[in-house]
Amino acid sequence: MRPAIPLQKHVAFALWKHATPDSYRSVRNQFGMGRSTVGVVLMQVVKAINRVLLRRVVHLADTDAVIRGFGTLGFPNCGGAIDGTHIPICAPEHQASQYVN
Template sequence: MRKGTCMELCDLLSPALKHKSTKMRAALTVEKRVAIALWKLATPDSYWSVRNQFGVGRSTAGAAVIQVANVITELLLPRVVTLGNVQVIVDAFAAMGLPKCDGATDGTHIPILALDHQGSEYVNRKGYFSIVLQALVDHKGRFTNISVGWPGKVHEALIFKNSGPFQQLQQGTFFPDQKITFGDVEMPIVLLGDSAYPLMPWLMKPDTGSLVSSQELFNYRLSKCRMVVECAFGS
């Protein structure tokens, strides 16, 4: 991270992170709290290593990471992860081959250390401990919605069914006033998922089985458009 970016982040978080000094000890500056959090989140170092790097106690380092992460989630997440301009996104996906599409969804596993309790719940299908990040991205791979924290053992379809977007899509409130009519059929804006996701009126997934040419063409276009979420996780 560039120094300018780090200082801009400190300015944005400062109102919520600024602590007053006491007679017992001076409060850590906002800049140091942010630096500790960024270091710990960006490296696999232990808190003992962070303590030595920044000259603070292990508990102080741990508290700084939690405080900064919570403030980022509260203040910055709603500013950065937004639905965006729906019509622009729909037009872009249409140009890629699928009309009335506003995004692609998928999940990725974030490795974690083994837990002292309920560890088996966090072992994913590849055999390591993880939590699942499920995301919705636009045509440029920008995150428009995220859900994180489910144990790695949980299936992606179950995570999706318990997410905020699923409930809103079911109620027709996720994309308000964004529908189109083909003949007598009212078609909502759709999302794209892989074969692990359930087929819904507003969620398209690949056709399976013995396919005719039109289905193969649909799968090709869906795969081409859904690739944006794979690239988003890989970048």
């Protein structure tokens, strides 16, 4: 039997996996875990986040009211904004006027 993997390593692994586009194999090498352990640990952390933290995440109470609010600011059909980050949009040519970048 091997010693248990510390909780801090579980969280660090899951954050690393979600923050980088690395494969399970490269993350496995980074943290010294077995390939099957990688999948198990990731699922455990994600389930714990969903069960415990998801209720504490800020979410929209009334989506229609938020869309109307952004519409009055000059952003029609916008359901939210992320931290002022610019995200480029590739709009289809036939509907380019419907997309705001």
